[in-house]
Amino acid sequence: MQRTPDLIRWLALAALAEWLIGRSLTRAAIYIPKSAPMLAAFRGLTLAGQLALTLASLLALLTVVAITWRGGRNLALSALLSALVAASLVSMVVPLGGWGALLYHAATLIVVGLLVKVHLDRAAVRREKWAVGVTALAMVAAHLYLLLPPAGEVLGLARPSSLAIPFFAIGELLFVLTPLALWWAYGRSAPRWAWAVAGLVAAGFAGMRLSQPSMVGILAMWSSGLSLYLPWPLYALSLAFAVVTVVAGMRARHPVGWTMILLAAAGLAPQLSTQAFYALIALWALVSAEALASRPDLVSAVQSIPPLNPQPGLARALTR
């Protein structure tokens, strides 16, 4: 099985740190005693979250550039990814409004479509196609929810689109179903101890949800963009399947483990360009890994492209 490129593994770890520290733990710190040592620890945690965000953002940009560089024959995909990177950098100075935002989200949707097409064009078992399909549809629904407001602005509409919240709701439902789909396709070889760990995590979530529903709701919205409008057992189940899928992927050296981490860190309806790149890279890793594994000639073709820098660098990091 093709080993997940180093760059994506580093990115997934940085994204996990940024998500858990910067977006989750620091918010939950509202419950800790406000003594001087605790405040100092909170400041340290905040700084760690900022470092993780910067590292994850940098690695996400580099990964997308590397994917573009090694895009193979898919020039449309490479061009669109380059455009997304350029737009994300430009928008730090000049806000994208109206047409800019509309085209940005449209480009993201096209990238998702191209990646799904790559996956469907290959010979793959039906459950793997469904898994990639559900993952991609969750991203599509979320980006359609984000695309509708700039579309309304361009068209001069006053009222919010009646489709915006339904897309958000559908996206959240699909996002919650994604771990189940990925587990069904790639994670059924997980050992029994993974289920015990997953059960503990799910039980922890359930306990928090039942004892502090407000805080858990706020935490979920801030960390993952989830409104938790569905019955809470569904989220607990999804969390459990996500943990099992990660364990199964790591043990089998399949990218699905790292993909699951990146998708969780990306969340629903990503607010930042970094989070959007997490999701795109995750989908690319899932799709490309299968392609590389089933086409040894592609593996050698990719690895035969000479990197610019003979030292271990970005180019080799993507194929090592």
Added chain:
Amino acid sequence: MKRHPNWTVILVLAATLVLTFFRVPLASSQGLTLVAPYVEQDLPIGDPDSPLWQQSTALAIPLSAQNVTRPMTLETTVRTVSARALHDGSRIALLVEWSDGTKNDTTVRAEDFRDAVAVQFPLAEGPPFFCMGQVGGNVNIWHWKADWEAELTARADVDSAYPDMYVDQYPFTSAAEPVSAAPADYTDPNYLPAMAFGNLLAAATRASSVEDLVAGGFGTLTAEPLAGQNVDGFGEWSGETWRVIFSRDLRSTEPDDVRFAAGKLYAMAFAAWDGANGERNGQKSTSQWVSLQLAPAPGAAAPLGGAPAEQTAQRGWLNEGFYWVAGPVIATLLLIPLLVGGLMLALRIYEKK
């Protein structure tokens, strides 16, 4: 055999430290953006039905679900607020609407909780991922309260909830027995210490239904001084929907107030409380961060980041160095691999031909 250091890892880690120290963002906002168009007419700060609001494209913003007193209720709809914004070059107005089947505008009884909505603006630059601000990065909060809206007309007291109440005596007042005494009945305001000290919550009359607050980390929520309460509010309940208008001058002289300028992007977040559901304090529904952008007036070339003087006032000396030296250098270093990648792509296309 001598191991060569992994220069890539070292370079990436060094870049991370430098970028974090100089607060250089590498992630741009790509979530929802609320655009506040410029209007020449007076802002409709007391009229949510004004046709001027139609010039602003409303955003439907999902909120976190809430199950405080009814944990077994399976509500399968996403709770949302709808937001619009307008500005006239000197003031900004925000219209926030949300569905609420009950009007809870009194907090006289201990079991009563108010309907409310709040808008939060981070004052620090950079990704605002902290609900109540972070140390060194405060947030300015505009908190509209339904009971304060009702008290703009008439102050509510215990006798509002219990009209048949009986009072033996109110010392230090001129109120007749057995009615309750109003603040004006007190012969000496020192016997109303909170009110005498200018405590906002104990004010005899309300100047606004919005409380202007600042927070700098958990447990630090503080109301701005009475003189600094400069946000006006208007709220109206139409049977199924609350419609609330926040309005304030674009440029405030208060140190802990957000200052707006055309063309610049601001982050904001919403929170809503349903009094009928027992929601109060931290038991609320919140949204993710949403961007707010004030459109420039037609024909006016608005500066990208607002008036330079205002920018300097909000940034420290270190950031001046970043904007003129470090920032361009770092941006160039980041653009180099992008340019190289683009060249490689172009070369590949050329070779294929």
